[in-house]
Amino acid sequence: MTDSVSATPTHCPYCALQCGMNLVAAGGGGGVEVAERADFPVNRGALCGKGRTAADVLAPGARLATPLVRSGGALVPAGWDEALDVVAGRLARVRDEHGADAVGVFGGGGLTNEKAYALGKFARVVLGTSQIDYNGRFCMSSAAAAGTAAFGLDRGLPFPLADVPLTGCVILVGSNPAETMPPALRYFAELKANGGSLVVIDPRRTRTAELADLHLAPRPGTDLALALGMLHLVVAEGLVDEEYVERRTSGWPAARASAMAHWPEYVERITGVSVPELREAVRLFCAPESAMVLTARGPEQQAKGTDTVGAWINLCLATGRAGRPRSGYGCLTGQGNGQGGREHGQKADQLPGYRKLTDPAARRHVAEVWGVDPDALPGPGRSAYELLDALGRDVRSLLVMGSNPVVSAPRAAHVEERLRSLDFLAVCDVVLSETAALADVVLPVTQWAEETGTTTNLEGRVLLRRRALDPPAGVRSDLDVLHGLAARLGVEKGFPADPEEVFEELRRASAGGPADYSGISYRRLAEGDGVFWPCPGTGDEGGPGTPRLFLDRFATEDGRARFAPVAHRPSAEEPDAEYPLLLTTGRVVAQYQSGAQTRRVAELNAAAPGPFVQLHPRLAARLGAAEGDPLAVVSRRGRAVAPARITTGIRPDTVFMPFHWPGEGRANTLTNPALDPTSRMPEFKVCAVRVEVARGDAP
Ligand SMILES: Nc1nc2c(c(=O)[nH]1)N[C@H]1C(S)=C(S)[C@@H](COP(=O)(O)OP(=O)(O)OC[C@H]3O[C@@H](n4cnc5c(=O)[nH]c(N)nc54)[C@H](O)[C@@H]3O)O[C@H]1N2
Ligand SMILES: Nc1nc2c(c(=O)[nH]1)N[C@H]1C(S)=C(S)[C@@H](COP(=O)(O)OP(=O)(O)OC[C@H]3O[C@@H](n4cnc5c(=O)[nH]c(N)nc54)[C@H](O)[C@@H]3O)O[C@H]1N2
Ligand code: SF4
Ligand SMILES: [Mo]
DSSP: OOSSSSEEEEEOSSBTTOOEEEEEEETTTTEEEEEOOTTOTTTTTOOOHHHHTGGGGGSGGGSOOSOEEEETTEEEEOOHHHHHHHHHHHHHHHHHHHOGGGEEEEEOTTSOHHHHHHHHHIIIIIIOOSOEEEGGGGTTHHHHHHHHHHHSOOOSOSSOGGGGGGSSEEEEESOOHHHHOGGGHHHHHHHHHTTOEEEEEOSBOOTTGGGOSEEEOOOTTOHHHHHHHHHHHHHHTTOOOHHHHHHHEEOHHHHHHHHHTSOHHHHHHHHOOOHHHHHHHHHHHHSSSOOEEEEOHHHHSSTTHHHHHHHHHHHHHHTTOSSBTTBEEEEOOOBTTTTGGGTSSOSTTEETTTEETTOHHHHHHHHHHHTSOGGGSOOOOOOHHHHHHTBTTTBOEEEEESOOHHHHSSSHHHHHHHHHTOSEEEEEESSOOTTGGGOSEEEEBOOGGGSOEEEEOTTSEEEEEOOOSOOOTTOBOHHHHHHHHHHHTTOOSSOOSOHHHHHHHHHHHHTTSSSOOTTOOHHHHHHSSOEESOOOOSTTOOOOOOSSOSSSOOSSTTSOEEOOOOOOOOOSSOOOSSSOEEEEEEOOTTOOTTOTTGGGOHHHHHHSOSOOEEEOHHHHHHHTOOTTOEEEEEOSSOEEEEEEEEOSSBOTTEEEEEOOOOGGGOGGGTOEEEEOTTTOOEETTOEEEEEEEOTTSOO
């Protein structure tokens, strides 16, 4: 431990709940282990298995300890100066030969605010490239686009989680917190204990759905129609809050007309959800005085995710359930810094403070903070999948920081092939991920417990993660890496390795923007339970922060929320004779994302050792498959093999695979990279497949 205090209070390295935890000395060798921290209000001491075992990845055997440089085909240990010289030299050469936009940068929503900020600045100022995007594009970008369109501002939850138990009804759309945020389940349990009801919409009867008063199991990719069908019933049954619609919204006539065209019987045919079930959902949602709709990846990871979330927001607006106490629409963000990571400039079209790269005033403001000419800032670049797809063609070199696209990107075999075709690939990571294994240079970086930084949790609460122990000698922080690369590329100033210095600049860059952090300081964060943005101010004199948004007005120009004019449309790929089934994908509790970190933890591997194909007994019988039989799942992108897991808790027309593993059972070999036209988010949650027992394959 770096200080004499017996426990360092900090936050989990994994998901967006950012559970509070303590790090305490372990084993006498200078190591740490995770201990309960009861005083942090979001999780009150509760942790899932991933958080509890997070310190295992700090162990020498699990992680990278020295830079690696490819030589004679193999990655071999190298010194830091050599490795950074190679990266800077190769990026500069590609830039000189092919132009700045031939150099790409791929970031991650797990990076702290400081790193996300520094990475975006590095791309625009040092490399001069427009080609930067990040894995958050795969995560919640459709909800962000819909939230911005409706409310003029995107913050995942516009209220603290503590409001959830106080509302009358929560509709959870395509969200499985029992596996993806277990400590958050208590908010739903308390909701029910208070007399509120829980509706879960998921094609699978998940452990979350088991807790629901009502579970609707639509066909994957049909949430848009489902929401429109509910809105139709709201209108038909006279449940519209006319006074609210008149006073606080715009665009109702068009939204109403579209809902009226979606008859419940028509919606039943599209979704497979019966009209009585639809009516019951409307009753539960409309009877109490307050209600919420919360979406996660189920409805968002669709090629119509933005319209789909828009349809759920429409339902909230028509019933007066947004911008009022205990009511509202929220998106449950996913990664540790899924919220902050989408605010500070690693997104292709964005500048810090959630500013738009195309807005001249935003460019002037940020350019001044950065000490550059606004005209020197590049314009918007490609979205994540489009960037990966362009590798080896227009984009000849790539710097990856905080993502493992070989496992997590859609149409992964193609993405892998594109990565291999690059002139040069550099990866900063804590472990030798599948993507790092393809790199020309791998830079080993410090982990959460070894560095200080801020994250912004799913509530919009900015938090301080504190350094609790010294990193091993061979690793450096991401900020240090950017500092070293910037210096080698001729930019000596503006890339400090000290996170607090970066945060101080981020405060100024975000000042006046939608996500305003200017009133937040490390000192303030060290004292309390975090600060909700927007929080304007200077020095340590910031305002109180904003736990609840939109209570007086929405963040649009006229203060009104905007209805989205949306209509049902089919998924990019519907089943046909050759590919008659639907594949959907998602998560299991014991593995995190591409598994790069959690697959290195013995306890987690024991709990979730590998991929599987979840399917209904009727489908299994038709295929002649028994529990554990190797199943080949085939889509237009490729073929994956994993053992059958048979359960009545899934629709018979749908199979489910978790995406945490590489190799033969990689779900993303199959997924469709069809993109939402607005958010550019890929359709991870639905594609057409056929399934057969793979008798010839080893299980
Ligand atoms: N254990 C664990 N926890 C995690 C993560 C992890 O990898 N592992 N990742 C974190 C991150 S980054 C994220 S984004 C969150 C994601 O958190 P969630 O969104 O809760 O996770 P998913 O399993 O991707 O999807 C949720 C549910 O959507 C359902 N679904 C599939 N298709 C559809 C559809 O068409 N419509 C509807 N309504 N539902 C559908 C799936 O059956 C699944 O149960 O989890 C975070 N927490
Ligand atoms: N089929 C399917 N695919 C999906 C999804 C799905 O539901 N279905 N979900 C999508 C979603 S929501 C997400 S968020 C993505 C996530 O997918 P990825 O972007 O692959 O996410 P991770 O596995 O968390 O990858 C993070 C990588 O960065 C490393 N890392 C962790 N912390 C740091 C750090 O501070 N610095 C650096 N330099 N490296 C770090 C980790 O070791 C790991 O290798 O997957 C998407 N892919
Ligand atoms: S729920 Fe999320 S933040 Fe909490 S311990 Fe688990 S992974 Fe960490
Ligand atoms: Mo995510």
